[in-house]
Amino acid sequence: MEDAVRQLLAVKGVRLAEPSQVSSIPGFMLLGVAERVPEFGEIKGSPVMVWHIPSDLLPVSRAELERWSVDASPGRHWLLSQRELPNYHDSIFPSSSQVVAWGPNKMSIWFGEAILSGDLDVSLPQEEEDAVESGSKLPAANKDEIRLVKSVVNLESWLIQKNLENALTYPVLLEGKLWEVKGEIYSPEGDVEMGKWIIMEDPWSSNLSIFEDREGDNETPQLRVIKPPLSRWKNEEELISKLPAIIDTRRQGESEQSENSVRSIMLEWWRVDVTSVTIRSMEAAFPAWVLSVEGRDDVLLHSINGRTYPLP
Numbered sequence: 001m002e003d004a005v006r007q008l009l010a011v012k013g014v015r016l017a018e019p020s021q022v023s024s025i026p027g028f029m030l031l032g033v034a035e036r037v038p039e040f041g042e043i044k045g046s047p048v049m050v051w052h053i054p055s056d057l058l059p060v061s062r063a064e065l066e067r068w069s070v071d072a073s074p075g076r077h078w079l080l081s082q083r084e085l086p087n088y089h090d091s092i093f094p095s096s097s098q099v100v101a102w103g104p105n106k107m108s109i110w111f112g113e114a115i116l117s118g119d120l121d122v123s124l125p126q127e128e129e130d131a132v133e134s135g136s137k138l139p140a141a142n143k144d145e146i147r148l149v150k151s152v153v154n155l156e157s158w159l160i161q162k163n164l165e166n167a168l169t170y171p172v173l174l175e176g177k178l179w180e181v182k183g184e185i186y187s188p189e190g191d192v193e194m195g196k197w198i199i200m201e202d203p204w205s206s207n208l209s210i211f212e213d214r215e216g217d218n219e220t221p222q223l224r225v226i227k228p229p230l231s232r233w234k235n236e237e238e239l240i241s242k243l244p245a246i247i248d249t250r251r252q253g254e255s256e257q258s259e260n261s262v263r264s265i266m267l268e269w270w271r272v273d274v275t276s277v278t279i280r281s282m283e284a285a286f287p288a289w290v291l292s293v294e295g296r297d298d299v300l301l302h303s304i305n306g307r308t309y310p311l312p
Helices: 002-011 062-071 104-116 126-131 140-145 155-161 236-247
Strands: 029-034 048-053 076-081 098-102 168-186 192-202 207-210 249-252 255-257 262-264 267-292 299-302 308-310
Touching: 002 029, 002 048, 002 104, 076 104, 098 104, 104 155, 104 168, 168 236, 168 299, 192 236, 192 267, 207 236, 236 267
Parallel strands: 048 076, 076 098
Antiparallel strands: 029 048, 168 192, 168 267, 192 207, 249 267, 255 262, 267 299, 299 308
């Protein structure tokens, strides 16, 4: 995990230098000293010492944090903790220092957003991949053929709105599908055009829609992929039957000229001829997070529609 923290700090432009004096404080790992850290804003000041608190079974105790406060040199510090911090931890820090402390929830949001945006590329070890249930990694051979749909939901804002700031989260992908549709559309006068559309199928919400992001980034992070129940998928016949509601469109007709004026024809419907349609399916993935709240069952937060779904 330390390597992942260092990698993400580098991506965010935080350059770490070796400290002039090595501090040895049990449970607290000094990663380095940074001249600039975004969490301290643009205000110039002393360098920031960046600390990592690795994962452990128990949360950080008040005594541990008090010992760190005594042993750490005065100045500015950034604590990145994978362990829960004690309540009202800000009151423990000495007044002679400026300290920003992130707990595991803030860390998970930070990592999740970096992974889903493509800033950070991670993969599970092989033995962990084999143990994952109800999901799998994206096949390496077909990775370039899988389209990652851009996230709409801002995780941190969503958690705040739902009063779930203390929820533990980790990023995953939800399996979806894109359909390449080719066929004819015709006007009321019988004019015919060939058309091509990309239809996005979201089996989680049972929704079909036009997919506009045709030139998006195909780089898909190596995350656990969660599959929907098989009954949620539409077959080709069902998909074709629903195409008119998605593809049919209204267009402005050609202008007509009378003796004294020029007027435009009203909007007219151009409709798809479903008997002319050919379709081809492609794999897609929707960013999502698993939300873990104490006392509740874990759920999936869909990053496109902002809804939650039970884990299959």
